[in-house]
Amino acid sequence: MIDLVITDLDGTLWAYGSEGAPHAATLAAWAELERRGIPILVATGRRATTTREPLAALGLAPPAVVLNGALALELATGACFHRHAYDRDDAVRVLAAFRAAGVEPCVYIEDPDFDVYIGDHPSTSDGHLEALGSRARRGDLEEIVSSVPVLSFGFFGTREEVVEAVVAELRFADPRVSHGDFGGHGVTVAPVGLSKWIGVLAYCERAGIDPARVLAIGDGANDRELLTNASIALVPVDAHEDALGAAHHVVPSPAVGGWEAVLDFV
Numbered sequence: 001m002i003d004l005v006i007t008d009l010d011g012t013l014w015a016y017g018s019e020g021a022p023h024a025a026t027l028a029a030w031a032e033l034e035r036r037g038i039p040i041l042v043a044t045g046r047r048a049t050t051t052r053e054p055l056a057a058l059g060l061a062p063p064a065v066v067l068n069g070a071l072a073l074e075l076a077t078g079a080c081f082h083r084h085a086y087d088r089d090d091a092v093r094v095l096a097a098f099r100a101a102g103v104e105p106c107v108y109i110e111d112p113d114f115d116v117y118i119g120d121h122p123s124t125s126d127g128h129l130e131a132l133g134s135r136a137r138r139g140d141l142e143e144i145v146s147s148v149p150v151l152s153f154g155f156f157g158t159r160e161e162v163v164e165a166v167v168a169e170l171r172f173a174d175p176r177v178s179h180g181d182f183g184g185h186g187v188t189v190a191p192v193g194l195s196k197w198i199g200v201l202a203y204c205e206r207a208g209i210d211p212a213r214v215l216a217i218g219d220g221a222n223d224r225e226l227l228t229n230a231s232i233a234l235v236p237v238d239a240h241e242d243a244l245g246a247a248h249h250v251v252p253s254p255a256v257g258g259w260e261a262v263l264d265f266v
Contacts, residue, residue: 020054025257065199125157157182
């Protein structure tokens, strides 16, 4: 018996390049889960804002684990029920590692009015900066990491060798590399030991759900802990190799509505 379905968004609920536009079969499967009374929890690397908005356009407001487990909240109300920030000294050390690689990262925080701090010379791509829009605020990053709880660091849409240089400086941390975001490569760095699964456990405790009775579907390297701990792990056929290695079942691509396969296991 499955008491909870957990889903990633990009490359899972919808195909890359079709943000906020799931296949019709996927939307029908979501509606069927709701009809059966099976709750759905989103678990994504996205910020709260960029998680809420495309789902709201579909008329959906599920609870969500965002920033790879750093926050968990009710999208409908904004009420946060889990947060996991950096220890201050660790945040200072991570920023120093980015600086050593010649990179100025985005610094993600929790604030009702904005999501991220950027410095005077951000290394993330113009496309990513445009996407951040008014949810980004400029500041002295050294001062920020010393005084404000930091949830995550990252940058996107750059050359692979830049990402490799950062990863080489962050061997004491847990950098997660991504490919294809904003037309290039990127990396996010959350506190060591953090994962989407941590946020799932917080939701299960709050909702009175046995975490041994959950199904998870995801496609990325940042889904590996989620998939490994789920009682049933589904992975799209075009997923990252780390996700495929953790799969119990491989399903069709989200481009053809493969997400509807969740109905075969609940």
